[in-house]
Amino acid sequence: MCSMEMGIGVKNRINKKNLINIIYIAIFLVISLVPLFTFSGKQAAIGNETEADKPALSDGLKLTANIDSYFAQKFGFRNSLVYAQNVLKETIFKTSGQTDVIVGEDGWLFYGRALGDFLGTSVLDEVAIERMGAILSMMQEYVEREDGEFIFVSAPDKMSVYGEYMPYYYIEEDGQGNYELLYDRLTALGVNTVQLKNELAFAKLTGVLLYHKLDSHWNNYGAAVAYEAMAKKLSDVYGEAYSGYTHYSGLPYSIKNNFSGDLQSMLLPGSQVKDEQVEFDVEESFEYLNRFRGVDDLVITTKNNVAAVDKSAALFRDSFGNALYWFFANEYTSLTAKREIPYNIYQAVSEAELVAVELVERNLKNLLVYTPVIPSWNLADAYSVQGEAAVMDGVTVRTENEGITAGGTTAEGTAAGAADSVDSVDGIATAVVRLNTTADGLIELTGSSDVLKPYAYMYLKIVDEAAGATAVYQLIPGEEGNFTLYLEPENADISEAGLENFCYAFIVKNGNEYTEIPVSLTLQD
Structure with missing residues (x-):
């Protein structure tokens, strides 16, 4: 009889313990699921956050990542929970709960x-x-x-x-x-x-x-x-x-x-x-x-x-x-x-x-x-050919091609920090370019060449041998070897006649010296 009563008591205690665990788990699940059931697409982005776009099937391979970003920004009570967490961190630990925010002295x-x-x-x-x-x-x-x-x-x-x-x-x-x-x-x-x-x-x-x-x-x-x-x-x-x-x-x-x-x-x-x-x-x-x-x-x-x-x-x-x-x-x-x-x-x-x-x-x-839209102009007043030598801003332009070899090193005399190799074929530098027309009607030539990496001032020389004409335009530099050229329609022979009908060279400035580097432009499909 005693053993039976003891067994019933133990069983009751186990049942009570299980009940407490079940209640605890249920509360945890409810708290965890509340943000899901109160999910709202109207939750505002916080501070300088970028508003997450609503995912669509047209997102393709980015769909899963976009769903994750959207849910992370829109789940229920999200802003209130972030608020509570950050108040605790700022008040107790004097630190920020946001990686983009630094908590300074005196409330700054x-x-x-x-x-x-x-x-x-x-x-x-x-x-x-x-x-x-x-x-x-x-x-x-x-x-x-x-x-x-x-x-x-x-x-x-x-x-x-x-x-x-x-x-x-x-x-x-x-x-x-x-x-x-x-x-x-x-x-x-x-x-x-x-x-x-x-x-x-x-x-x-x-x-x-x-x-x-x-x-x-x-x-x-x-x-x-x-x-x-x-x-x-x-x-x-x-x-x-x-x-x-x-x-x-x-x-x-x-x-x-x-x-x-x-x-x-x-x-x-x-x-x-x-x-x-x-x-x-x-x-x-x-x-x-x-x-x-x-x-x-x-x-x-x-x-x-x-x-x-x-x-x-x-x-x-x-x-x-x-x-x-x-x-x-x-x-x-x-x-x-x-x-x-x-x-x-x-x-x-x-x-x-x-x-x-x-x-x-x-x-x-x-x-x-983000390269600004600045049309270049023909630098005819700065560049000229005097006898067999070209002159830029009154300085003789040194021709550089013997120092560029296929798969070789940068030419002698280039600035410190130049790339170990340049795009070149048979001693001539190469550049892959794209040719577009902007909404304003400008001709946009964008491209990249490793040979330009060490320089800040770069120009494109365009020679029309059939017409006996030469034009020199300053390029807008980007990062690494990237460059952009904008031409107004009246200077846009390059787009009308086709790249293959001209000869090209980069002119680069190193200190007070100018160097001319023959270049082959390849139009990207």
Whole structure:
């Protein structure tokens, strides 16, 4: 009898234990499945996230990956769960739950993707910096050839201006980064630019915040400082027509807590905490010509009948232009602000008298990745044949082909860091090219050749032996050996007659020397 009662007691305890386990498992499953059953395609992307597209059967091999990305962004309570996790990490451990957000001192947040510039781990080599300088110099020269004006500025990363609020274990590189190297190069080339790091550092001494604490961008005051620096440079270079600009930083302003920071949204999605914004006590004197939805619009067009500067402007900008464009709109007779890459400089000169380009420090390399649309022009005034020698900018051009052999090494005299081998056949360099016509009617020639890797300044010489004519066009460099050439229709014989009817050579610049390298162009099918 006792043993039977003992057995029943043990059995009851086992059943109770199993019941507890079952309940625990059931609760776990319910919690795990709630996000699935509350799945919503309306969940907003967090901060700077790219909105995931809804998967479709037409995605092909990418379908599985797209389903994964879409579900990961849209599952139920996703933003609330991310919020809870990141609050715990920020509050208890003083760290960030988002790899792209750095939690700094005194509540400051920083954009993690700018860290390479801050630490000096993403500094480009000399050739890349020179190529970026060559591109911007070509931009300015083309705009001015078309009777326009030009200016380029790079918006400093937030941590470059407020590095003292970065976590102590991130040590700022005190040397020359991409920003400083490019500025020095542009100054040497005579490109119209402004060292905004210095301008902002000086303005910072007043005690006014120039960047948002919870956002990756400058605030309205920082944008005003940048605008005034650009306006002063334009006035210094192009004269009185640009001298009537307003000194906004000297005007009365108020500070309001009404700004939603992108970093705050990334770190704590759904957070209602607002950041400070500077609002100047000034009338808005312009009107929007297109349907204005917000400062992130890809294209913003404005008109101003009481403009301080009697000029039309085209502004190529990124998200730092969200605050900057307003000052141009409030000062210029008309503005077209475009958030697009590549920059279509050809189109811009037909729309405006001033072409301005703003690009954030962390994305300077995009100048090489997204080749701007700049038509080249025949350099007949710089290149000529005198006797048996060719002359470029008054310097005799050395012909180089004996140093290039099939599968061989780069020719003697090329810049340091050249590739170990070049594309060549029978001593002549080769390049595979593509020929297209753009929506603007330009002829676009794109290609690549290893022989161009060591150089920033590169030109294509086209010889029409039948007509006894020679043309030389500057190429727009990309990364590695990539290049692009844009030709206006009147210079586009190359597309009408066919590549095979001409002889070609690259002319490359190394220091103050020019070298001509015969090249065979092969049209890609």
